[in-house]
Amino acid sequence: MSDSDGKGRLTVLKTYKLYVGGKFPRSESGRVYEVTDAKSRWLANAPRSSRKDARDAVVAARKAFGGWSGATAYNRGQVLYRIAEMLEGRADQFVREVADAEGLSRAKAAAVVEASIDRLVWYAGWTDKIAQVVGGANPVAGPYFNLSSPEPTGVVAVLAPQQSSLLGLVSVVAPVVATGNTAVVVASETRPLPALSLSEVLATSDVPGGVVNVLSGRTAEIAAPLAAHQDVNGIDLTGAGGDAALAKDLEVAAADNLKRVLRPSGQGGPAADDWTQDPGTRRMTAFLETKTVWHPTGALGVSGGSY
Amino acid sequence: MASPNTAPGTGTGSASGHPDNAPGHAGSPFAYAPAPESRSVVDIAPSYGLFVDGEFTEAAGGKVFKTVAPATEEVLSEVAQAGEEDVDRAVRAARKAFEKWSALPGSARAKYLFRIARIIQERSRELAVLETLDNGKPIKETRDFDVPQAAAHFFYHAGWADKLAHAGLGPDPRPLGVAAQVIPWNFPLLMLAWKIAPALATGNTVVLKPAETTPLSALFFADVCRQAGLPKGVVNILTGDGSTGAALVSHPDVDKVAFTGSTEVGKAIARQVAGTRKKVTLELGGKGANIVFDDAPIDQAVEGIVTGIFFNQGQVCCAGSRLLVQESVADELIDALKRRLTTLRLGDPLDKNTDIGAINSAQQLAKIRELTGIGEAEGAERWSPECELPSSGYWFAPTLFTGVAQAHTVAQEEIFGPVLSVLTFRTPDEAVAKANNTPYGLSAGVWTEKGSRILAVADRLRAGVVWANTFNKFDPTSPFGGYKESGYGREGGRHGLEAYLDV
Structure with missing residues (x-):
């Protein structure tokens, strides 16, 4: 982070904040931690979220769930597309932040940002298709019309990948919210700034407050209360992938209310975390329930003979 | 024979066959003669x-x-x-x-x-x-x-x-x-x-x-x-x-x-x-809600309620063990339900006319007794039809609890027996809120003649299987789970x- 813009003017630094319920609070704990670039140079002080921040975020996500899950799939698609539009417009900022966070050249960071935008567009298109792909009528042996439809699981805690600070982040958050869930996202512990900046994109993209909530801090400290929270319905453990003991502890805690658990890659989860590959549908179906509704079809009696 | 996905034990269709004045208990002029299936077919x-x-x-x-x-x-x-x-x-x-x-x-x-x-x-x-x-x-x-x-x-x-x-x-x-x-x-x-x-x-x-x-x-x-x-x-x-x-x-x-x-x-x-x-x-487990609106066809709903909770002696994870009935028709529905329960025939499971068989084990029977005892102690009103239980084996009479509040144990815990808890509601919103108010989410039923209400309510029920104007239907092609x-x-x-x- 340079102190000046090269023309002698002192730059205005940004205070990075959490994103909870559509607002940008500091951690209620008042704590921050130092975030550095790939060469250990100071970038910013990020909020170090507490258990209370995690609980507040769950409350916000629950409050937003009814409206978001009840929105039309078309509407959710438009909102996701709007995120892509906003990100495109602020691409330069993200190229800089991703380059700093991940130690990438500007060209490589630009490719990451472009892929992130494209991933959002991809999921924007999924919102009104997934129900047809994974749902449908079942040909039951009786006079019933029987339809299976996917529905969002509810509030999902998402431990974002530790390495891929923007593309990985978008790749785990977009499928969760595209399908109508609301999310409490724990940003990469050492590379949280792109996530915190993405919050500003979300806030200006017609995403209702509380649909995505972003927390920064120590992953283990924030993830533990989320995994144990009785009003969280699912948890994506991707960000705990580097710590098998932590992932296991979180899965044990998640069993208390039978959260849907997406295990880290290579540990029962996806084969690998290659965020440049076609994501498939797995990250969407991991947090979808199937509801099957039976209706009697009745009978028209002998008039059926008029076929 | 019923279509294979129809739960037949107490299912719709069988009901119209035995009128209200044909109670199963002995002494009635309409009592059924024993019709046991032969055991000799199995070795x-x-x-x-x-x-x-x-x-x-x-x-x-x-x-x-x-x-x-x-x-x-x-x-x-x-x-x-x-x-x-x-x-x-x-x-x-x-x-x-x-x-x-x-x-x-x-x-x-x-x-x-x-x-x-x-x-x-x-x-x-x-x-x-x-x-x-x-x-x-x-x-x-x-x-x-x-x-x-x-x-x-x-x-x-x-x-x-x-x-x-x-x-x-x-x-x-x-x-x-x-x-x-x-x-x-x-x-x-x-x-x-x-x-x-x-x-x-x-x-x-x-x-x-x-x-x-x-x-x-x-x-x-x-x-x-x-x-x-x-x-x-x-x-x-x-x-x-x-x-x-x-x-x-x-x-x-x-x-x-x-x-x-x-x-x-x-x-x-x-x-x-x-x-x-x-x-x-x-x-x-489950604690399925069976929601009956005031425009539901009462006789069909009664059959569905009976199928929902007395099929397999209520030992069904997706049983409709909570009846949520709209206040304006509650008295009429409960009267009709009680009349229907007096016609259920409990006894020898090998008898082809038996509706209600035995509870699976002494342990399960003890659990049902314990939970129904708690139901009474907490103030719900208990009712069973006149029902003679066999002297040996594990048996439990069909049981209704009325005046049940959401906080009651019999409204929250899975009993896994022939026990129905009856609650009432006034508005569709209240029905949905009550239906969803358990940690479970396996099954639910909706009874109404209004198609749009079926769809709106089914949409908001957090349950893996919803039966509209029917209950306890299963099929290999139909995904099941909670x-x-x-x-x-x-x-x-x-x-x-x-x-x-x-x-």
Whole structure:
């Protein structure tokens, strides 16, 4: 982070904040931690979220769930597309932040940002298709019309990948919210700034407050209360992938209310975390329930003979 | 005969056949003459071993336990109690068999499953009588529901075995390996079919543990496998208690765990498999709400309520154990329901006219008694029809609780017995809020003549299966499973395949 813009003017630094319920609070704990670039140079002080921040975020996500899950799939698609539009417009900022966070050249960071935008567009298109792909009528042996439809699981805690600070982040958050869930996202512990900046994109993209909530801090400290929270319905453990003991502890805690658990890659989860590959549908179906509704079809009696 | 997905025990259709003035209890001029199904069709051996690698063998520890007929407490047979050593042997047999089984062309696996389906159909009368003896449920349920549905599950999944690449689960779905399957006592053969049929169709091999109190139909199924020529080790059956099940799901060489049973045990399994690669599906408890609106056809709703909670003595995870009735029709509905309950015939499960059979075990009966006792103590009003219970065996009269509040134990906890808790509501919003107000999310029912209300309410119910103007319908093509603490994963249909595949 340079102190000046090269023309002698002192730059205005940004205070990075959490994103909870559509607002940008500091951690209620008042704590921050130092975030550095790939060469250990100071970038910013990020909020170090507490258990209370995690609980507040769950409350916000629950409050937003009814409206978001009840929105039309078309509407959710438009909102996701709007995120892509906003990100495109602020691409330069993200190229800089991703380059700093991940130690990438500007060209490589630009490719990451472009892929992130494209991933959002991809999921924007999924919102009104997934129900047809994974749902449908079942040909039951009786006079019933029987339809299976996917529905969002509810509030999902998402431990974002530790390495891929923007593309990985978008790749785990977009499928969760595209399908109508609301999310409490724990940003990469050492590379949280792109996530915190993405919050500003979300806030200006017609995403209702509380649909995505972003927390920064120590992953283990924030993830533990989320995994144990009785009003969280699912948890994506991707960000705990580097710590098998932590992932296991979180899965044990998640069993208390039978959260849907997406295990880290290579540990029962996806084969690998290659965020440049076609994501498939797995990250969407991991947090979808199937509801099957039976209706009697009745009978028209002998008039059926008029076929 | 009812269509195979119709729960027939107390189902719609049977109702119109017996008018209100034909109560089942003795002394009525309209009493039914006994119509028992013959036991001679089934030959139960005095003892059974474990079915491992195609052979029946004794448990390594030599331990056995008895299985009794819940209707009479008669000892039916003695079965082996599998221990850790037996679990290990069975898992190794399944692992060994996996290599060849998974490499078979799907069309060959399909043919084995078609054979099994056909043999179950051929032996359906024998299996129905056996299941009724060991479980205590009425013969008309085993005959018209459990056994035909079990055959249908094998028939349905047989067809998938050579079409998996077309199931929309990715271009190259692969079997997981060895599946550890633990099933409950409420539908012993049918739950076996729900587990084994998709596992084999997708190329896995299985070690299945039937419930402690209902081991016999699984052991007879082992013989079905032999008749079908199924390769050794593809299906292994271990009888035993909870400790056997725990040893099975925790075995390190198991790739998949499928469990149907209590939420408590389901959570223990979820903890146990944490940090492993084992794929898990859990089909657990429920406290299903059956919502009746004021415009519902009352007589049909009454039949649906009866099917919902008295089918299989209410020992059904998706039972409609909470009746939510709109206040304006509550009195009329409850009166009609009580009249209907006086016509239910409780008694000998082998009698073809029996509606309500025996409770499966002394332990389950004690649990139902305890929870209904709490219901009374907490202030709900208890009612049962005049009902003579047999002197031996495990029996519980159909029971209603009215004046139930949401906080009452009988409105929150799964009783797993013929006990219905009645609550009322005024608005659709209130009905939905009350229906969703449990940690469970397995089933729900909606009764109304208004189509748009069905869809709006069904949309907001957090439950895996919703029955509109019907209840307790099942089909192999229809995915089944819960939201929230009713478990995860689906069984049946295209959806159910995913639970057994690496996609």
